[in-house]
Amino acid sequence: MPRLTRTLSIERAEAEGTWQPRSDVVVERADGVGRFSATTGPFAGYERVVEEHDGNVTEVTRYRLAPGMALVPFGLFYRRALRRPGRATAPFWGPPEVIDAHAGSTLGALCAIAVVSGYLGTLLTQTITFAADEFGAATSTQGNVLAAVRAGVLVTVVLTAMADRRGRRSMLLACVATGCVAAAIGALSPNLVGVGLSQLVVRIVVSACTVLFVVIAAEEMPAGSRAYGVTLLGLSGAIGVGICLIALPLADLGDAAWRVLYLLPLLGLPIVWRMRRLLPETRRFEVAHDVVPMAGHARRFWLLAVSALLLNVFKDPASQLLNEFLRDERGFSAARISLFSIFTNLPGIVGVVVGGRLADVRGRRGIGAAAVLGGAAFTVVQMQSTGWAMWAWSIAASVIGGAAIPALGVYGPELFPTSLRGRANGVVAVLGVVGTVTGLVAAGYLSDRWDGLGPALTLLAVGPLIMGVLVLVAYPETAHRELEELNPEDRPPPVSGARPATG
Numbered sequence: 251m252p253r254l255t256r257t258l259s260i261e262r263a264e265a266e267g268t269w270q271p272r273s274d275v276v277v278e279r280a281d282g283v284g285r286f287s288a289t290t291g292p293f294a295g296y297e298r299v300v301e302e303h304d305g306n307v308t309e310v311t312r313y314r315l316a317p318g319m320a321l322v323p324f325g326l327f328y329r330r331a332l333r334r335p336g337r338a339t340a341p342f343w344g345p346p347e348v349i350d351a352h353a354g355s356t357l358g359a360l361c362a363i364a365v366v367s368g369y370l371g372t373l374l375t376q377t378i379t380f381a382a383d384e385f386g387a388a389t390s391t392q393g394n395v396l397a398a399v400r401a402g403v404l405v406t407v408v409l410t411a412m413a414d415r416r417g418r419r420s421m422l423l424a425c426v427a428t429g430c431v432a433a434a435i436g437a438l439s440p441n442l443v444g445v446g447l448s449q450l451v452v453r454i455v456v457s458a459c460t461v462l463f464v465v466i467a468a469e470e471m472p473a474g475s476r477a478y479g480v481t482l483l484g485l486s487g488a489i490g491v492g493i494c495l496i497a498l499p500l501a502d503l504g505d506a507a508w509r510v511l512y513l514l515p516l517l518g519l520p521i522v523w524r525m526r527r528l529l530p531e532t533r534r535f536e537v538a539h540d541v542v543p544m545a546g547h548a549r550r551f552w553l554l555a556v557s558a559l560l561l562n563v564f565k566d567p568a569s570q571l572l573n574e575f576l577r578d579e580r581g582f583s584a585a586r587i588s589l590f591s592i593f594t595n596l597p598g599i600v601g602v603v604v605g606g607r608l609a610d611v612r613g614r615r616g617i618g619a620a621a622v623l624g625g626a627a628f629t630v631v632q633m634q635s636t637g638w639a640m641w642a643w644s645i646a647a648s649v650i651g652g653a654a655i656p657a658l659g660v661y662g663p664e665l666f667p668t669s670l671r672g673r674a675n676g677v678v679a680v681l682g683v684v685g686t687v688t689g690l691v692a693a694g695y696l697s698d699r700w701d702g703l704g705p706a707l708t709l710l711a712v713g714p715l716i717m718g719v720l721v722l723v724a725y726p727e728t729a730h731r732e733l734e735e736l737n738p739e740d741r742p743p744p745v746s747g748a749r750p751a752t753g
Contacts, residue, residue, distance in 0.1 A: 251295055254311040254333050263307035268300055272336030275328060277348050292319045292328070292354025316351040318358025318528045342603075346610045347474030352530060356470045357479055359529035360463055361486040363426055366518035367463070368490025370429045371456045373511060374399065374449045375570040376494050376591075378442075379577055380501040380508040380584070385442045393694025395446045396570055400690070402450040402457075403683040409458040410676030413465070414669055419531045422462045425455035427522050430515040437512035448512075457683070461662070461675045468663035469532040469671075473732045474610055476664065481606030481656040485599060495591045502584040534668050534733070534740070541669040542739045550665040551674055553724055557658075558682030560720070561622065563713035566686040567693035567706070568629050575633070575703045580640075594641060598648035605653025609660070613729045618657035619721040625651020626714035633704035658721070664728045667737040685713070 263269065271278035276291035278298065288296035295314040300307060311332050315325060327343055340346055349357065374396070382392050413421040429452045436448030467479035494511065501508040544551070576582040576590060601621070608617050628647035635643055666674040689710055696706035726736075734740045 251312045251314040252329070254313075254329070256309040256333065258307055258309070260302065260305065260307055263300070263309075266335035268307060268309055268335065270336070272298070273348075274337040274340050275331045275344050275348065290348045290350050292316045292324075292349050292351055292357075294351055316354035316358070318355035318360075318362075321358045321362060324354075324358055342607070345471070345475035345478045346607065347472040349472060349475060352533065353470040353472070355528055356466060356530060356532070357482060359525045360466060360479075361482055362521055362525050363422065363459075363529070364463060364483050364486035365490040365493070366426055366430065366515070366521055367456055367459045368487030369494050369518070370426075370433055370452050370490070370515055371460075371487070372491045372494050373433060373452070373515070374445070376498055376573060377501060377508045377511055378445075378570075379574045381439075381442060381445050384505045384508070387442050390694040390698050391442065392574060393567075393571065393690045395442055397687040397690040399446055399449045399453045400566075400683045400686045402454040403680050405454045406457040406461070406679055407673065407676040409455070410461050410465075410672035410679075413458075413462055413672040417531050417535060418462050418466045418469075418672070419529050422459060422466070423522055423526050423529070425458045425462070427519060429455040429459070430518045430522070433512050433515040437509040457679050458676070461672060461679055464659055465663045465671050465675065466532055468660060468733065469534040469668070473730055476660050477606045477609035477614070477656040477729075480659045481602055484602050484606075484652075484655040484659070488595070488599065488602075491595070492592060495588045495595075498588040498591075499585040537742075539668045540739050542667055544670060544674065547666060547670065547674065551678065553720070554662060554665065554675075554678045555681035557717050557720055558678055559685035559688075560713040560717040562682045562685035563689040563692075564626055564629075564707065564710045565689075565714070567689040567703075567710060568633075570690065571693055571697070571703055579702060580636070590641065590644070594644035595648050597645050598652035601649040601652025602655050606656035608653070609657040610729060613727050614657045614661065615721055615725050615727055618654055618725070619718045621650055621652070621654035621657060622714050622721065623718040625654060626711045626718075630704075630708050630711050633707050661725065661728065664733065664736055665726075667739040668733075669739075689713075 258266070258268070269284065271280055271286055276293065276296060277289045278286040279289045281287050284300040286298040286300075292315060293313050294316050295312070297313070298309065298311045300309050302308075313328075313332060315328060319325070319328065327341075331341055331344070340348070378392050378396065381387075387395075409421060409425060432448050432451035432455070436445050436452070439445040439448060463483050464480055467483060468476050471479040497511050497514060500510050572591075573587055576587050582590065605617055605621060625647050628643050628650060632640055632643035632647055662675040662678060663671050693703065693706045693710060696709065697703040700706060728736060734742075
């Protein structure tokens with residue numbers, strides 16, 4: 251195991267609480283004078299020994315991170331934290347509530363897979379304008395192709411329902427691997443229809459992955475760190491998007507050069523193969539749980555479904571037609587589009603991280619509503635701006651809107667019991683795609699008619715405006731509540747023969 255050694259004076263050791271159990275990145279218990287082990291923490295092995303020698307105090311920490319947590323950057327962050335004095339609260343990058351080894355392995359493996367899924371999910375959006383150029387397709391045609399691809403989410407319900415019966419782990423791994431192969435097949439497409447058909451498969455499995463990521467994270471993370479898990483998954487997916495953006499200038503090398511980007515997902519197959527050994531099945535799925543019908547959960551279902559529809563009417567056209575807007579209306583090259591996307595989206599990491607922390611510590615509703623309303627407003631202003639102002643408003647939209655990812659993304663798995671979690675969220679995703687299809691078709695038609703994407707998005711921004719109000723007035727607060735408290739169907743049955751308590 252890695253070994254960390256610190257030598258300090260007695261006075262400093264007392265001031266830093268070296269002789270006391272830690273409770274920041276690990277929850278320790280005292281096994282004797284100066285000897286500590288972990289009661290909770292993402293470690294496969296952990297021991298801290300504090301001894302006094304010749305007027306100095308020596309602290310030796312031996313630890314081995316859970317397999318998934320050994321991945322960069324987790325390994326570097328935890329090593330740095332353990333070399334420092336213990337604190338009363340978790341560091342800004344750590345989970346607000348300490349996670350255990352099983353949750354750590356799960357989270358680390360999920361983040362690695364999410365990078366691959368993030369690339370797959372943005373591939374068509376980033377490249378369709380270049381493919382359309384090769385095939386001579388108009389903006390409205392691109393919108394129709396993007397909308398048709400999203401319609402494949404109907405099959406997503408089947409996949410997520412299978413995950414409720416057969417397990418989350420196997421379905422997630424199969425979906426990501428299928429997406430990598432289907433994307434590579436798209437590189438051989440003779441026309442835009444061929445690209446759309448291959449991406450139809452990619453979209454189906456990526457949509458299933460999106461549901462399964464948050465379901466697995468919610469089932470494994472402690473109540474005080476579920477939004478944190480969604481935060482890391484969002485950031486990992488953003489890394490995948492960033493890889494695609496970095497590779498995007500390759501599309502400028504020739505009319506057919508965009509096809510190279512469709513072959514890169516084959517590099518994700520070894521990652522999926524490696525992660526299959528590190529990703530365990532969730533404990534909540536493996537524990538016996540009642541199989542319950544959808545009846546009785548209609549209010550929660552429609553609350554989330556309508557919200558997804560309202561948000562996607564605006565959000566998906568704004569992101570998926572952005573490259574066409576920059577290229578045709580602002581005259582950007584592929585390299586400049588890549589620079590704009592990276593430069594304006596990278597600050598969104600701040601919004602995601604801060605939003606996740608606040609959602610876990612202070613609650614979901616206020617953060618989620620503010621993020622949706624602010625992100626939509628700044629996006630509309632961005633589309634009406636030019637020059638440096640367009641860049642500035644885009645950064646603001648990225649930062650504010652990014653907070654919605656963890657604050658609202660965790661609601662889907664939180665509001666349904668284990669036996670419904672995948673299926674219900676799959677159906678919610680279908681309603682979200684109805685919003686996506688409606689928004690893409692409307693945005694493509696209106697932008698052709700009004701000679702610009704900005705006016706079209708201004709009209710479609712009514713969707714997130716209504717959703718923001720809905721979050722404030724109708725959403726329950728779920729922070730710090732166990733899934734079994736939110737879903738009484740999953741509570742373990744009373745012990746056989748136990749006598750009821752008497753007052």
